[in-house]
Amino acid sequence: MSQSLHDQVHRILAENADPVSLQNLCDVVEVKELSVSGDRIRLALCFGYAIDLVKDVLMSRLGELFAPLGSKLELALSWQVKTAQNTPLDGAGKVKNILAVASGKGGVGKSTTAVNLALALAADGARVGILDADIYGPSQSLMLGVPKGTRPEIHQQNFFVPIEALGLQSMSMGYLATEETPMVWRGPMASGALQQLLKQTLWNDLDYLVVDMPPGTGDIQLTLSQQVPVAGAVVVTTPQDIALLDAKKGVEMFRKVHVPVLGVVENMATHICSSCGHEEHIFGQGGGDRIAKEYGVSVLGSLPLSMSIREQVDSGKPTVAADPAGEIADIYRKIARLAAGQLAKMASSNSGAFPKINIVND
Incomplete structure (x- = not known):
């Protein structure tokens, strides 16, 4: 009886997908x-x-x-995030997954995507930093609504204390320099600062x-990819052909430094007219799908060209925080x-291996 029960659980986990993450259940559970107590099974x-937000589902x-x-x-359902990266972060803080x-390229909504993904992970209950x-162009302090002039506390004259904003721990060069002080640095200096x-x-x-990377595939990107244990990367693009060319370079860069690409996010996929409701693919159609198919990754999602996304992030309260039910x-x-x-x-x-199953007969 015990072995039969064990086999049933094993088979159900192995043969079914998680309805939320879409991974095989045995890979994420x-x-x-x-345990068995009389005719009751726990x-x-x-x-x-x-x-947290999908537990009932x-x-x-x-x-x-x-x-x-x-x-x-x-x-009974619970959760515990474990580390996916092979080596821990060699730093002052404790981080399970980067x-x-x-x-x-710039202008595709990468920073907006980064902050909303961080807020979404936190909304589900995880402890998240950004x-x-x-x-050269920090923007997260504005997107998180951190008052101008806010500076991080210095601990033991050597460490920064992250600034809490909208439930996230955050750090940015924007906290250390003013808007009127551009970072006129060469690549190695910027990489060292990062x-x-x-x-x-x-x-x-x-x-x-969540690390909001600068656009492109230069010194800073290589520094982060090669010298920091990044668990995975999300590449943001628009359907426009010129953006797709640059997105491919981003995917190739991560592959060459052995960082798994978790998938592609397609921004500005469609525009819906606020007056008549007509939907139009003004930047092209199916670009994210083409990249995903070419590189064997998935399209994690497509987002519309929406004024509300821009207005909410500019006001310091990104969409996931401003309109969580939307x-x-x-x-x-x-x-x-x-x-x-x-x-x-x-x-x-x-x-x-496959999760261990201990059967207890009470």
Whole structure:
């Protein structure tokens, strides 16, 4: 009987996809408990990514999947983010997973995507930080609504204390320089500044650190990719052909430095006229799908060209925080969960095998 129950759980996990992250269940779930007491069965599952906002959905869907185990099934769900990167961050702070958000060129909405993904991960319950790695043109302090002139506290004369904003731990060159002080630095100086911001910030036990990369594939990008344990990257593009060419370069760069590309986010995919409702692909159509197919990655999501996205981020309260129940915020949350699911799968692969199942007969 015990072995039969074990086999049933094993088969259900192996044969079904997680309805949220779309990964195979056995790649993102660990069985913490399988116990039998009379005719009652208790099954405790631990997800590898944060599930606070989707716990009820998962409980319902998984309840259906595991219903064959018995009518008196007690299902318990929890989550714990584990590290997907092979080596820990060599710095003052504690970070489990570094997620780079990059683009081949500027103007495609990379920073807006980065801050909304960070907010989406945090909304699901994870501890999240955001590092503005665009040394020359930092924008995250404005996007997070941090008052002008805010400076990070210095700890022991050597470490930065991250600034809390909208539930995120944040660090940016924008906190250390004024808008009237451009960073007139050569590449090695900028790369050194980035490493200092990353490694000398006292990140407080983060599940994810989202790094808003500068556009392109230059010194700063290579420094981060080669010298920092990045767990995965998300590449942002628009459907426009010229943007797609540069996005391909971004994907190729991460591949050459052995950083997994989790997928592509397609911004400004469509425009819907606010007067008549007509939908138009003004920057082209299907570009993200073409890149994804060429490089064997997935399209994590497509976002419209929307005035509200721009207005909300300019006002210091990005879409996920400003309109959490809205359709666009829902797209960002789905993108974040797909990325988090891939990182959970990587963490599971690093730890080894199929989850251990212990059966206890009371």
